[in-house]
Amino acid sequence: xxxxDPHLHMVSRxxxxxxxxxxMGCVAISExxxxxxxxxxxxxxxxxxxxxxxxxxxxxxxxxxxxxxxWLCINAKEAENVxxxxxxxxxxxEFLDCPNVLGIGEIGLNKNTRNEAIVFQEHLELxxxxxxxxxxxxxxxxxxxxxxxxxxxxxxxxxxxxxxxxVDHVExxxxxxxxxxxxxxxxxxxxxxKCTPSRAVDIIERHGSDRxxxxxxxxxxxSKPTAVPDLxxxxxxxxxxxxxxxxxxxxxxxxxxxxxxNFHLSDPATRGVAx
Amino acid sequence: MNSKQILxxxxxxxxxxxxxxxxxxxxxxxxxxxxxGDSRMALIADAINVIANDQSDPIRAExxxxxxxxxxxxxxxxxxxxxxxx
Numbered sequence: 001x002x003x004x005d006p007h008l009h010m011v012s013r014x015x016x017x018x019x020x021x022x023x024m025g026c027v028a029i030s031e032x033x034x035x036x037x038x039x040x041x042x043x044x045x046x047x048x049x050x051x052x053x054x055x056x057x058x059x060x061x062x063x064x065x066x067x068x069x070x071w072l073c074i075n076a077k078e079a080e081n082v083x084x085x086x087x088x089x090x091x092x093x094e095f096l097d098c099p100n101v102l103g104i105g106e107i108g109l110n111k112n113t114r115n116e117a118i119v120f121q122e123h124l125e126l127x128x129x130x131x132x133x134x135x136x137x138x139x140x141x142x143x144x145x146x147x148x149x150x151x152x153x154x155x156x157x158x159x160x161x162x163x164x165x166x167v168d169h170v171e172x173x174x175x176x177x178x179x180x181x182x183x184x185x186x187x188x189x190x191x192x193x194k195c196t197p198s199r200a201v202d203i204i205e206r207h208g209s210d211r212x213x214x215x216x217x218x219x220x221x222x223s224k225p226t227a228v229p230d231l232x233x234x235x236x237x238x239x240x241x242x243x244x245x246x247x248x249x250x251x252x253x254x255x256x257x258x259x260x261x262n263f264h265l266s267d268p269a270t271r272g273v274a275x
Numbered sequence: 276m277n278s279k280q281i282l283x284x285x286x287x288x289x290x291x292x293x294x295x296x297x298x299x300x301x302x303x304x305x306x307x308x309x310x311x312g313d314s315r316m317a318l319i320a321d322a323i324n325v326i327a328n329d330q331s332d333p334i335r336a337e338x339x340x341x342x343x344x345x346x347x348x349x350x351x352x353x354x355x356x357x358x359x360x361x
Contacts, residue, residue, distance in 0.1 A: 112345075114355040114356075114357065117355060117357055118357065121357070141343070142343055142344055142345050143344075143345060144340075144344065145340070145341060145344035145345065145347060146344065146345045146346065146347045146348075149347040149349075150347070150351055153349075153351070153352060154352075157352075157358075171340055172334075172336045172337040172340050173337050173340035173341050173344065199336065202336070237284075238276055239276055
């Protein structure tokens, strides 16, 4: 089955992973800007990172017939530095017309601090000013519930088109808040700190398949870039229809991304690989 | 899948996970020191209680998530002195 992984940090992965993803049916990836594992020292570091996301990764992915899309921001963790964040925010508009940029993301909260909230709102204002879609990171573990509610509060105070916003890393206690408010929800299949494939399927069974996507969020930490096929297998083992599985792993992300002017998905049946 | 089929499929996995929790608690108790006053031990006990005793509504996972979550205060925007610019 062809699928799209809507949240995968390929800058942290090897080229071998692209090959494996391609063999498993992955036809497109979207890669939100995120934390590098250390705090960067200057806005210039982000400029180089944005070039990596808009120039280097699309070429690496194309060698395996995978389309690479991306989202730009300064992540929630480094957003604690408001001065640096504002310098990075000024850089972003020059990259928004790059052909693989889908919007602003993954913005959000990390420890739910005032500075993080300030930078989150400034990102939202940038997205609104440039008519961009938004992809949102919610905090982990004990901070998730509080942070998700705070994010929804801030979104509610801004005039965003809710159908163009995806709130990611939802779990059992946050998914309903996100869906009821009219946003898209992303579930991240990630060992220990997020959701397992089994629990993600439970959530789909409880809350339905509309406006829900699943992703691996594979990155430099303990993670599995092929987690979406694990969910496909789990749904099959439970006897779900192929059409429902396809909706979750292909149709839904395609529908959400299609609201971005830069999203043009090739027909998977006729895709080739770059030479 | 019906409930019997799910139980057939998942029984050994559930058994293994319960054993992992039991063994981890044994390990803590065997080790030097005292964590009886650590609030995380109380959280673990509360979570086990949800699993063992809460059979009225199949939302144990959600309840345990909330148990391990920081509280949300709906007045946080005022406390942070933040207002929307749009």
